[in-house]
Amino acid sequence: MVTAWAPATSANLGSGFDTFGVALDRPGDVVTVERAEETTIEMRGLGSEFIPEDPAKNTAGVVAAELDAPARITIDKGVRPSSGLGSSAASAAAAAVALDDLYDLGLDDETLVRAAAEGEAVVSGDAHADNVAPSILGGFTIVREDGVFSVDTDLALVACLPDRVGSTREARDVVPQETTLDELVHTVGSAATLVAGMYENDPVRVGRGMDERVVTPARAALIDGYDAAREAALDAGATGVTVSGAGPSVLAVCYPGRRRDIAAALTSGFDAEGIDARAFQTRVGDGAYILDR
């Protein structure tokens, strides 16, 4: 029997749609696997009643099929589903790492990321790897068709999860399919600034580099309370605020000492619109690891 933990993640970071992601140091999912003839899944924890136990519909079950590693899988959810915090990815990442260990497969990180991304295809319609990559590798990650790499970075974050659900599949439908050259230039400038900021552990550059004007506004329009929460967080000292993943969570980057105030500002911003929300004071963290074997 092998047990692995994998973290929640925040994808896109504004300017890196389907490309950038960060691992959060909390919360995370715990996945236990045991060898079996056929894959079965048992769900526990946050929001588990909304997650299918059919292995063909659960991201962890899809990973077991991809790796040809059938197992009795138990998932303890620490990341609420439909959150914008990579809930479906955390289970896939933990399952990939646990099954690799259980069956002594010796797979490299890239193969684990690709297998875990197939789980995402089942829930969102696309094998986007920008959540599973940081959940497996940790740090800040950049995913392209031809590879994935991670950058160690020391950055304070606040993630705020409103009491609403958001489907990644539905939020992908509102993404504009076309943009202008001006917007492309702006996004490239932001993305480059963000990457420089990640290497320099600079929350101001990262915050500025999150600015993006095509995908983010389309997603923000689906999130009740987003504008109020964002304004309140910026007033409280956040150096950048954007939609986390496909939403409804909101991600703020800041200096470490500002986290408490920004967490309060984000929740009060949602509260002003009559929406309960929970904020996590966190930072960029490590990737999945084996808890027990």
Ligand SMILES: Nc1ncnc2c1ncn2[C@@H]1O[C@H](COP(=O)(O)OP(=O)(O)O)[C@@H](O)[C@H]1O
């Ligand atoms: N192991 C899993 N953990 C979480 N959600 C899962 C899992 N397997 C399948 N799902 C489904 O994935 C959807 C949530 O994923 P998604 O919409 O991408 O949101 P999130 O940002 O929280 O990952 C839900 O419909 C949920 O039932």
Ligand SMILES: N[C@@H](CCOP(=O)(O)O)C(=O)O
């Ligand atoms: N790049 C994806 C990321 C979805 O992240 P999630 O945490 O909402 O699953 C997208 O923006 O659709």
